[in-house]
Amino acid sequence: MSAVRVAMLGCGTVGAEVVRLLREQADELAARVGAPVELVGVAVRRPHKHPELGELLTTDSSTLVTRDDVDVVVEVIGGIEPARSLLLEALKAGKSVVTANKALLAEDAATLAEAADASGADLYYEAAVAGAIPLLRPLRESLVGDRISRVAGIVNGTTNFILSAMTATGAGYADALEEATRLGYAEADPSADVDGYDAASKAAILASLAFHTRVTSADVYCEGIRNVTAADIAAAREMGCVIKLLAICERIPGADTESVSARVYPAMIPATHPLAAVDGAFNAVFVEAEAAGQLMFYGQGAGGAPTASAVLGDLVAVARNRVLGGRGSRESAYASLPILPIGAVPTRYxxxxxxxxxxxxxxxIAGEFARHGVSIAAVRQTGDGSTDGSARLVVVTHAAPGEALAATVDRLAGLDAVRGVESVLRVEDLGRKGVTA
Known part of the structure; x- marks a missing residue:
């Protein structure tokens, strides 16, 4: 059969690996697809940096994605624009799309899905979440007959490396970030990672697929790890816990209807939980479904080769559909569940x-907790040996709505007896379906 012709937008770390794999595995890919997979163009901003691509190079992305000799567009440039406009052009022209663009999907996946439906093209994006780990396709296809109650895990390698280093060495946040930067795990500007925005984009995608509801990054509560201290790490250890930056997406039962909660924040989890053992830059995600039970997905969540593996997997699927005349899974947003604000989500603290x-x-202090309806599970007080008569008081609560806890903390900060609120961290059991009590 005639070749499936591929145009690629971007040729950075991931794109270069995609090109390498396309060339090195050309014969095997052709056998798997049922036709050769041919790269016919690569759009980049600085062609002089990619002399090995020769005549494939172009700076005219818009023309490339609508060329008659292109069947599939692979996008690895990232960001919102011009990626959104280019992919919409490609989809409207009937080209199937494979993208790794988590930020765009979290902001406007609905527009892309509608364009794909209108033209009969495919839209695949496995590489947008958790790198090489096959996670989105199981949610979209393998578990489509089940009812998913929760998706929770570690989806950002940079923050996991930093928190793992703090746990292992006792280092502070700044020193651990410096080490992550030196080793190449953190960007020169690490804001997207350490402030939780990268994980929030991924949480929006996961929640949308798991709960058949359109969830955008604006719907995801986001809190990063900048304020996690060595003292917090030590406090977690005293409780038999570790601190991880978690992305949590779950169904929340209500009196009249269910809601969806999607949130990202650092939280204490039991040291006995499998996620606690996920160290370094690795990712791991738990999926809880009514029939399937608990499933864990683990592996490298970033990097050129792992992400390129996910891109190639999507490309093979799209190419097969082209050869056989089929179509991939479409967007499923029939449930349209309301998004629960973080203030209404019950969590332990x-x-x-x-x-x-x-x-x-x-x-x-106990009176303030009671006044706001926050039940105390445990209290520990120790004198710190200081001459000014201060002590450290730790309160662990039962599950309480975020707004109730916030109101309690505000009141505590105003008490004469409280010299300062040192930290407030959430505690996630993750051992049972639904919210822990």
């Missing part, structure tokens, strides 16, 4: 306070 070491302090 670990609250560390610097307090005056005198009689009656614990009672006044």
């Amino acid at each position: 670990h609250v560390s306070l610097d307090v005056a070491d005198r009689a009656g302090v614990l009672a006044s």
